[in-house]
Amino acid sequence: MNYSITEDIQWYRACMITDVPENGGVCVKYKDEQIALFHFARRGEWYASQNLCPHRRQMTISRGMIGSQGGEPKVACPLHKKTFSLIDGRCLSDEEGCGIKTYPVKVIDQYVYIGIVDDKDSSQAICA
């Protein structure tokens, strides 16, 4: 990867807080990207990742159940229950498994924003 980390983050206004089920997720379309957005209402935290399951390349991550593993927020793909950290995207259930890309999220005035690093290399979803 040869993208520069000083690249500015573009904040995309994805939806209202109330559009996302508490302790659940939705899928956001940004240009041609599909981004899974999750609201950990119990902890007041938000996370975002690619929507593509890296295992079978299906757009399903946003429909997965979220939870924690030793305190670390995670999501389980609904298809085969592989779990991924929402902090760094690594696969938690299978050491050899491919990880997923994560995005920063912020909330301002009832709106949820997803941070996009506008760079060709990094916008490519990670896949098996």
Add this chain to the structure above:
Amino acid sequence: MKVIVIGNGMVGHKFCEKLLARDKKQVFQITVFGEEAHRAYDRVHLTDYFSGKTAEDLSLVDQNWYVANKIDLYLDDPVVEIDKYNKKIISSKGRELSYDYLVLATGSAPFVPNVPGTDKHGVFVYRTIDDPELITSYAFRAKKAVVIGGGLLGLEATKALKDLDLETHVVEFAPRLMPRQLDESGAEFLKSKLEHMGIHVHLNKATSSVSGKEKVEALEFKDNSRLEVDMVVISAGIKPRDELAKDCGLRTGPRGGIIVNNKLQTNDPCIYAIGECALFEGMVYGLVAPGYEMADIVASQLTGTDKVFADFDMSTKLKLLGVDVASFGDALAIENECSTIVFEDRVWGIYKRLNVSTDGKYLLGGILVGDASAYNILLQTYKNGLPLPQNAEDVFMKSGAAGKMNAGSGIAALPDAALICSCEGVSKGAICCTVKDYGIEDLDGVKKITKAGTGCGGCVPMIKDIISETLKELGKKVKPAICEHFAYRRQELFDLVKVHGIKTFDEALDKFGNGAGCEVCKPVMASILASAWNDSILKQPAIQDTNDRYLANIQKGGTYSVVPRIPGGEITPDKLIVIGRIAKKYNLYTKITGAQRIDMFGAHVSELPLIWEELVAAGFESGHAYGKALRTVKSCVGSTWCRFGLHDSVSFAIRIEERYRGLRAPHKIKSAVSGCVRECAEAQSKDFGIIATEKGWNLFVGGNGGSKPQHAVLLASDIDEETCIRYIDRFLMFYIKTADPLTRTATWMNKMEGGITYLQNVIVNDSLGIGKQLEKEMQNLVDHYKCEWKEVVESPELRKHFNHFVNLPGEKDPNVQFEALRGQKKAVDWK
């Protein structure tokens, strides 16, 4: 005392660990020299390197381990000379150190056959962590690859090449694969499995040369045939690294290997050799377990314990390209020196051979291909000389429940000295001891203290069994918590929910749990809450599994399938037309299911409410195909039409299906009603099945189809409809309240102490006095039934959730693709 270890491989590293552990008085100062630039890493799992593991992932210890243990580690600096008269060594970087004891753990190098052309570009060996890297980068330019050597390591390399998407060939000199571990038939089974995966196997092939200009172009064989390939990986065996030893005058074997006695001493008593470089009684031990044992023996010798090396058991079990292969003891025993029991299943590709002493009493060895689930117990039976049971073939050859049950009781029979983890040399006694003396109750704890199960991991199921056996012995309840968030079993959670009046997942987490929950406990709790209160699952969408959340079954491509309820399999022509019309309108693939219903596939998530709006308007209800719930009550046509029918099975099936529709349970529930003993509805393969008799109905429970089919057993006979329903109420409620998550009724009953007799007592004789209570609870659930889809269709708020994109309602997932098939559509195959 100064100890120098030459070699920082798995065995060299293990020696450091063992010596540290045994050196209670801390008299030894250890120095390690390694030729490679990497710290000791897990060479056994080298193939994992291909699937993205890094050198650091495979590393046996972290960077600080050597420093923390005061060991001087010199990497990338091989020792070049041993001066055994002055007891010192010289390294390639010019370090000169003296020693009191020297341990050679120089390992082995790949044996490269002496044929012309092995120096060409595209020829690789498979040994160190750099090899996978070289192979991977060359593979980008290659299409066809061959592995020379069909032994254990060769097949590992084959897997790696296959994973790189190359057309993969394997060439073996012997007439069969894995000639040291498998007999002819076993190897034949393995071969056909590999061929099934698209791997080309060539046997009886002696390579005469590797041809090509600069790069490899083909392998030439002695029989004048040739195989065109772009790359070659040689894995034809190992050659002990004994050159250093030879140079300083230590005795070595004619075909390599440093000769050692049973203390692992060379002919210089201050110099030891361990692992693959050592030659003991004419044999080089090329596995990690005996290497570890040697490491421990030298550590013992140095610290004053007289432990010696004896002939080491070379039993192995591994997964090669997803195929279980195991061989133990005298696997290749000659027919007339023993009796053999052979089991072959060509459909599933399973081969098992047991070699038994001629009197039939003892196990001598064996081979397992395709299913090695019995390996551990067989190995223990062999190693400990336990007498074989009378019906040995039944016990060990079957892989189903029967074999397992006996495996469980087999563990109790093992002596304390039985070696369970041969990688780390941990006995059954040591594992029991951690449970008894340290109060450890789980696998992780045992792993931490004893290191058992941390090597190849093959013994893990056995360790688990020993832990629960020991806990049982101590009178402790074995308490498998459902996950890290709830330290309870499902049954306990059910009671807690009831007693405390818990209505939501969050309340439960606050009161009895911790963390944020997970994909295991959320659906369990969702099922409990639904069973306890029959509250709509729509109120807490985020704790439902995806199928329950979208009230449809997710399929390949991320679209859903829709199954309306067709009670008893009875449907009017008008309703059939409605289904046809809707399927056509939304372009859905239709199929009759195994449960007498119609499944419609390929609906986008945003179409689900639209489809159901039409279905509900036509009088359909949810079929709950998405839920751990009652699916269908299948029926034969019964006495209304059938000339053999005794009673009206369709009417009874509809009555039952409508009674229990929507019921949430630990797993799906299936049922059927047959109108006579011919049993056309296959009721005996259901969780509860009813068969008409002259005098009434027979009620069977605990059957299922699926991967482990099991027949239902008779609970009550010749009962009338009302009694039948009363018993089913009790049975289902008892199951819902007490079964573990994702346990079908068959498994639940198999685990029940007392089995069907106990169940009959509870349900029919009401021995616990809970009959009335169970019936009342069931009636309450029946009274509160609502069709989930009707609720969604009528609620704009709930319909909002059925969108693929939150910011573009109604827009479909553009990634979904279909292909045409026999006039309908199908999902595009995934990778």
